[in-house]
Amino acid sequence: MTHRTFFRYLLATLHAAVPALGHRPGGVDPQTLGGPAPEHATSVLADLLNDVADLARDVVLVLDDYVITAPQVHEQLIFLIEHAPPQLHIAVATRADPPLPLARLRVRGDLTEVRAADLRFTTTETHAFFNDAMRL
DSSP: OOHHHHHHHHHHHHHHHOTTTTOSTTSOOTTOTTOOOGGGHHHHHHHHHHHHHTOSSOEEEEEOSOOOOOHHHHHHHHHHHHHOOTTEEEEEOOSSOOSSOHHHHHHHTOOOOOOHHHHSOOHHHHHHIIIIISOO
């Protein structure tokens, strides 16, 4: 996926979830979803984050099956994560660690990880599931 495609999807998704984005003077224009040139991406993302910061409610952005290899996309996502206002929560679901500053996010307490071991039932939970929930 190219950075322009990612950016277009990102803006379209956020605008669909929060139609008010882009309606403040100087904010992100949802009509220009072609994606900015790389040199303008940071300023457009900053405008987007300012729009989100003006919201009175939380927004959760879920990036499922994040298998992107384009470095520009990682840079855009890092910018979003590091500059996200308190109203913006970003969930990245992936099978492998993405090239994001995970150690820094862990240290700051800005990262919650759910690994395979966290999803596995213990023997006691397995028995409870089969006996109580499934009535076996």
